[in-house]
Amino acid sequence: MDWREHITADPAVCHGKPCIKGTRIMVSVVLDNLAAGLDQREIIRSYPTLTPESIQAAIAYAADHSSHEMPA
Secondary structure, eight states: OOGGGTEEOOTTSGGGOOEETTSOOBHHHHHHHHHTTOOHHHHHHHSTTOOHHHHHHHHHHHHHHHTSOOOO
16 A cells, blocks of 8 residues: 555644645644554544555554654
């Protein structure tokens, strides 16, 4: 999956934080919900503009960015 098809960062939207394209739903919100134990159906129920693909893109985005070294 190419997360770039589903995620964008625009300085004029949510202070430039990565968001699901066409929404103001930040990737961090999706990931926080997943970390809290919600499944895709529950997240989509809360955020109906999301799709299973956009949730998967948020996971792929996090996986891609987690491979960078953490600052000491």
